[in-house]
Amino acid sequence: MSIIELLASISLLVLSIFFYLTKNTKSRASSKSDPNLPKSYPLIGSSVAIFANRKRLIQWTSDLIRNSPSATVVLHRFLDDSRVVTGDPANVQHMLKTQFQNYEKGSKSRRALFDFLGNGIFNIDGDSWKFQRQLSSHEFSTRSLRKFVETVVDTELSQRLIPILSAAAANNAVLDFQDILQRFAFDNICKIAFGYDPAYLLPDLPVAEFAKTFDEAAKISSGRLNSVFPHLWKIKSFLNIGSEKRLKEALLRQTIGN
Template identity: 30%
Template sequence: MDFLKSLVILSLFLILMLLTIIIYKLQKNRTVTPTDWPILRMILGAVLHSNRFHDYVTEVLIDNGGSNMFKGPWFTNMDMLVTTNPLNIHHILTKNFCNYPKGDNFRKIFDILGDGIFSCDGELWEIHRKVTMCVFKHAGFQCLLETILWNKVEKGLLPVLESISIQGKEMDLQEIFQRFTFDFICKLLLDHDPKSLSIDFPCIPYLKAFSDAEEAIMYRHVKPSSFLKLQKLLRVGNEKKMSDAWRTLDQFIYTCINQKLNEYNNMKCEQQEDKFLVLTAFMSKFKDHGVSFGDTTKFLRDTLLSLMVAGKDSTSSILSWFFYILAQNRTVEDKILEEIHTHLDVKLGERLKTKEISEMVYLHGALNECLRLFPHLPFNHKTPLQPDILPSGHRVDQTTKIILSFYSMGKMKSIWDGDCMEFKPERWLAKGGGIKHEPSYKFPAFNSGPRTCVGKDMSLSQVKIVATMVIYHYHIEPVEAHLVLPADAMVLQMKHGLKVRVTKRTTVN
């Protein structure tokens, strides 16, 4: 009965959509803001611009002073307030934080993450945050991270770039960075190197599973719940992808966890003390905070999967967009290269120190500018517990979905002045030297408020090391006429990848 009801609703929806499209195409006067049609409301505009969704939303927000109430079809409960107003961002993420938890709807959309840090609220979230910060600050973790990162750069990334450079062929730099960060985060968290980054580019099922799951999650934000239920029931479309991806990821992660725990438990005490294992570090810290495990392996799986998603996607996204925008701005690349030689005097085979990296102010400014224009998290999704009035004057309640468009924020003249579309690392350089600070509610590249990303510094350090080594050794040139567009995904990836050619620099010492 539920199936027939969903089928009827879907059929009516498609018929109405077809009729409205015909009417829409007959219109002579079109505005950027989508027309509020009877029954279907504003969904048609989003559908017709789905090939450039983030940029279309930005245009609508510019046309409406930074905030716009998107009206979904009458029967779908899809009304959304989309906003870039920094005061709204500050209010929701910081000042009135308790009224905007992740909530049940968020947990349904991100159900694959279970009880991980990104989908839980209240006391469990606070424990997750304390434990994660404690593990990240541990000397053993810092040493492990640095060792794995440099090994992967020297034995994985640079050899692959060298091979491609010698062959003179085109390559997808985004895929290179995705494989690099995937290998890195798996080795760091699971003590397992999938070795997806190698010259033959092997097919790794669980790497694809991550992408399929993230795509499905993205569409859960914009599709009617009845349509999603129908897809899940029939095991078709993105919901089938999600189901298959979930099964693949669970098989991979559970296998790694069980194998490493068995190896660790079979070690002698002195061997355990000498080996820092992220798995056991999290277990120990959770116990210290009084967490009683129902299913220890399941809880570890949820914890580590959330961190894997964050670590894998954020770093690869930042690197991809950074080298894309750097290729459009040769002067900036030259200045960064000059800074590398001036401050570091890098020699082949040397490893950079944290202090040396922190001295590269211009590189930091360039990365901030890239994150302003192309934030790895393009939006955040919130719903209030209690009715509220935002600083912009919009009234919201428990039925209102609020989309904080971080992608659009970087392109608003009202926030970043008239030159907001220009790539200017100097924007971040303080007059007296150092980096100019901007409040996180204006520049929410790593979120804002109590839920600010705990791995922010770790992620930026990784990006700086990788960017420095790649820029120092190679020049990246984009393939002419290759179209680069943001993909419809939870993390800002490139729809068609980043096709480039790699040339080795002749000035390398």
């Protein structure tokens, strides 16, 4: 390569970076004018703020929405990967009902959640989703299944949840209500969907291996989408290290357990 060609290549690279940064700066002008939004930088966006709040992401984004006049914020991540977070009921209705067909999960989400959800109804789009929805809606519309669900939930409620709450009230004990409701929901889902009772909601609040591995797999899978660096999980998965190694182990334990 001649010196002229090298200089031309470098010039094109510099110009490309310049236009990219200019575009990002303009797109973030509204973010900078709003003091309630996290500071956004070229290339990395608001990754610093996202990383700082990674352990309280739901609370943090809820605060951002609450302080936003439109109840909607745009978070820019690494390399201009943007996320729109909204708490506006009209927006939610537009996306989940009125124009649902226009808001697919997309390939990024499907790839990130595939190891955990596979090609199930919660991780597909288009005709495949419609087909599975028709099957599931037909099943859940049958009287026998509705009666079965009612019986399962009523049993879990009367024989497990209420006695635990009553005992805590009588003894003036403190309960982690989120944990209690998670156990209640997990027992119901397993009994209804799999015909298996993990007995997760008992007075001694046992550690159920299946529930533990399920929860870990769910957290790591969702963490792929919430990571500051969107493609980092692929590298970790290829090298079989860190959270990706734990995910594979958790999924393997679930498979063996089933």
